[in-house]
Amino acid sequence: MGEGPSYDDIQRISAFILMRTEHRPKLGIVCGSGLGGLGELVEDANVIPYNEIPMFPASTVPGHMGKLVFGILKGKTVVLMRGRFHNYEGYPMWKTTIPIRVMKALGVQTLFLTNAAGGLNPNFNVGDIMIIRDHIDLPGLTGECVLRGANDERFGPRFLATVDTYDRELSELAKSAATELGLHEILREGTYIMIGGPTFETVAESKLLRNFGGDAVGMSTVAESIVGRHMGMRVFGMSLITDMCSLSYDEKKCTTHQDVLAIGEKRAGDLQKLASLIVEKMTL
Numbered sequence: 001m002g003e004g005p006s007y008d009d010i011q012r013i014s015a016f017i018l019m020r021t022e023h024r025p026k027l028g029i030v031c032g033s034g035l036g037g038l039g040e041l042v043e044d045a046n047v048i049p050y051n052e053i054p055m056f057p058a059s060t061v062p063g064h065m066g067k068l069v070f071g072i073l074k075g076k077t078v079v080l081m082r083g084r085f086h087n088y089e090g091y092p093m094w095k096t097t098i099p100i101r102v103m104k105a106l107g108v109q110t111l112f113l114t115n116a117a118g119g120l121n122p123n124f125n126v127g128d129i130m131i132i133r134d135h136i137d138l139p140g141l142t143g144e145c146v147l148r149g150a151n152d153e154r155f156g157p158r159f160l161a162t163v164d165t166y167d168r169e170l171s172e173l174a175k176s177a178a179t180e181l182g183l184h185e186i187l188r189e190g191t192y193i194m195i196g197g198p199t200f201e202t203v204a205e206s207k208l209l210r211n212f213g214g215d216a217v218g219m220s221t222v223a224e225s226i227v228g229r230h231m232g233m234r235v236f237g238m239s240l241i242t243d244m245c246s247l248s249y250d251e252k253k254c255t256t257h258q259d260v261l262a263i264g265e266k267r268a269g270d271l272q273k274l275a276s277l278i279v280e281k282m283t284l
């Protein structure tokens with residue numbers, strides 16, 4: 001696997017976690033920047049801080065608490081990451097996805113990814129929710145794919161097909177859940193493009209990313225999706241559009257991480273309602 005921990009390391013981390021909780025999740029959820037509130041809805045929760053888990057990186061970004069939450073959400077046994085790891089924090093790409101490898105070892109089959117992202121599609125608005133139909137792995141295209149390095153076939157294949165990364169059935173289920181909640185007008189579907197960060201885009205970069213076909217841009221998620229698919233998991237992803245990228249010099253907007261977190265907080269209610277209903281409707 002990549003350049004990262006061995007298959008045996010992942011089994012060791014998983015064995016440690018299994019001693020700390022009796023929950024046996026089939027669904028794994030990753031909470032994006034400021035979106036960790038979903039963790040409050042988990043019942044009968046066992047919480048394990050990352051700093052107690054051997055070989056786990058530390059969360060360094062505000063809005064990412066650094067805790068694994070095991071428990072029941074809408075009748076489903078889940079493990080939820082309150083805080084993910086990013087390449088720009090200084091972690092090699094493979095390290096950012098250790099928890100996804102561990103989730104699979106714990107028995108997780110379905111991965112539900114969320115993130116905060118900047119809108120590139122001019123038809124989008126701040127506060128919209130975008131179902132990820134496809135992604136562009138910009139770091140991967142330039143040689144930093146998360147699967148770079150020796151491949152351990154016990155995880156998955158050397159050459160991974162990625163045309164079907166995002167599960168169509170779960171996307172349809174999310175659309176019907178949004179309609180049921182009256183959220184269809186803010187629901188979008190599109191392509192998430194990953195950049196390395198931590199800088200937000202210049203105007204010229206936003207134009208480039210839009211011309212590449214991106215509808216939303218962020219600094220996460222893609223490596224997690226690829227690793228999930230590498231191990232045969234079903235993957236679904238959703239972006240909260242927390243800001244609109246500037247596509248012209250006349251409308252230069254200076255996005256800050258505080259803005260991102262503030263929109264996350266403002267939209268938390270709808271996002272949690274939608275995520276909960278999707279989980280409720282999922283067959284695992």
Ligand SMILES: O=P(O)(O)O[C@H]1O[C@H](CO)[C@@H](O)[C@H]1O
Binds near residue numbers: 115117197219260
């Ligand atoms: O992708 P998540 O973790 O939601 O966070 C997004 O928000 C941060 C920027 O404000 C970046 O880390 C970006 O990727």
